[in-house]
Amino acid sequence: MITPEVVDTRRLRVVTAIVQDHPGVLSRVSGMVRRRGFNIQGLTVGPTGVPGRSRMTLTVDAGHAEADQVEKQLDRLIEVIEIRDVTDSPKLLRELAIVKVSVTGEQREQTTREVQGFGGRLLAANEALVIYELSGEFESVESFLGLMRPLGIVDIARSGPVAMTSLAGLAGPEGE
């Protein structure tokens, strides 16, 4: 078969979905991902402004499947109300990271200034340990963690990314 060319074949897909927040909906979504041979790299769920509806952001490796199958298969789930593959759309992607490091004295002050330079902040501290938080794009979270690593990371918690399409290209007052 002389197959048509597919423009967007990136394996790692970012998909946002509005779902009915029924019990078990998370297992339906993750079950579909597993069954189809995809692999979840990040999954966040939170409430929306509408009662009974949650918003999910999934970062999914399409595995050996065609890239557009991630969105198409998840759309088959009855409880998925709206779904968009935003991999290629202009969007805002944010992730939250909280890190516990052992840093003291002079070095602690220096580090805190650098973290603030990234847009992060100090959440808590005692004699031995400090907890910093940073929210940002994947790259800035990564370089923030790069800064932390040599200090001796005691614990890390990362939220996984959440995504929203940006205002670019939107019509109406919002987009102007």
Added chain:
Amino acid sequence: MTGADILLEALEREGVDTIFGYPGGANLPIYQRLHAHPKLRHILVGHEQGAAHMADGYARASGRPGVVFATSGPGALNTITGLATAFMDSVPLVAVTGQVASGMVGRDAFQESDVIGCSQPVTKHNYLVTRVEDVAPVLKEAFYIASSGRPGPVLIDICKDAQQAECEPAWEERIQRPGYRPAFEPDLSQVERAAAALARAERPVILAGHGVLLSSAEQELIAVAEKAVVPTGTTLLGVGAFPVRHPLSLHMTGFMGTGWNLKAVQNADLLMCVGMRVDDRVTAKLNDWAPRAETFIHVDIDRSEMGKNVRPHLEVVADAGTALRAMLPHLVPPPASRGAWLTQIDRWREEHPLRYAKSNGHLQPQDVMIAMYERCADEAIVVADVGQNQIWAALWWNYLKPGLFINSGGAGTMGFALPAAIGAKFARPEKAVWCVAGEGGFVMTAQELSVAVKHQLDVKIVLLNNFCLGMVRQFQDDFYGGVRSEVDLRHLPDFVKLADAYGLAGIKVERAEQLPEAFDFAQRTPGPVLIDFRIDPSANVYPIVPLGAGLNDFWEQPDDYA
């Protein structure tokens, strides 16, 4: 009303007349109220898998959802193979399983199992009902989801306390499912481009799948094929969607399809697939499938099928009938060059006819099929099992009308045929129903014979007995160097005695001369009849594409043997 009564009344409101099921602790409240709902006929089965296949056969023969009852734990789990079979073939079922009381869920109570978790991958949707108030709306929605869009099985797991509790049911007519969009209007620009491409093509082929039958679009398919003059074949599940003896018929495609079909697919410059998944049994080696096709048009109701296996140039996401009807006015007669394509296909039909061994002294399965077809012509429903028998039943019978061939094409579930034939007979009592099975698959669900006997169903069982797991034996012979492993079935019971033990008539046939007499007997004898045809143990299915090869490489019946 109790939850049990609400459930049963909801079934009546959905127009259900037959339920296939089995009672147990967790669905007893429902069974104890059955007598109060005389419009519902309950068929007590031998095994819950049988109930699911009966409901499946019922649904395929009638077009209405089949209904299954089972208790919690093992009862519900026994339905899973049947649900998976229906799911793979997009058959509408509603399975109602009992679950332990809601307060006991998660405590490993007696006969508790996570039926929602287990059935999730093999159902279109499923529900855990813990409150009596939810019984009526969930039932309504389950029937809607099972039978709309791309149909499929839906399971409702009802906790025992919800069956027993009482409430005033709200018979809500509206269904609120913002995330469920079963039907799409076809994109007309795509439809028009498809029609134009069909007219332009030099060597077009249409393939039709189960979706055409599910959408009752056979007339539309014939109209499109005739107006655009396009040779048309079907998948195994689509057998009957296009009349086998139509001059444009390519018969069956896929890795056991006919030689002229495979030649046509491999040489086509345009391929239009309607209501099918384009799975590996259709394409064989994917990279070698339809290598000369420049245009692939995919018509299917399920958007996720677009590009799942083969990326289309034109996609029409719609019900098969709707799409074909939309296409019809845009079709124009083809260029004169089309004649050459049709001539070429006729030549392939002559060069690669269906053939079989005739002269080795054994009873040949194809002779059995041909004799059977002569008897019941174009009216009987044939329900086949899985294996060689399934392919013989698909190829050696002239399906001129839709809906007369039922088989487990997607899941390939051995043991499907007998219960599905029973279900089909309950759905269409006026139709002759023939069950074609190998002895291996037959014994997997043979306990359901007692259902046929109890209800004196006119189901005629054509056992193609080759004393081995024929299809596996053929694979071992053809593709695994002839090393036979665990395919010998000489230890199975004497089927005439088995029939006798169950209380139905059974006869044995060993020679072709006995065929007319045997079929006379079957047709003359009321109620179920089993015929144990002792067929050639070395009979094989041809054509066949070797495992891993492309469609071009199909093997035919060896010459020295014909």
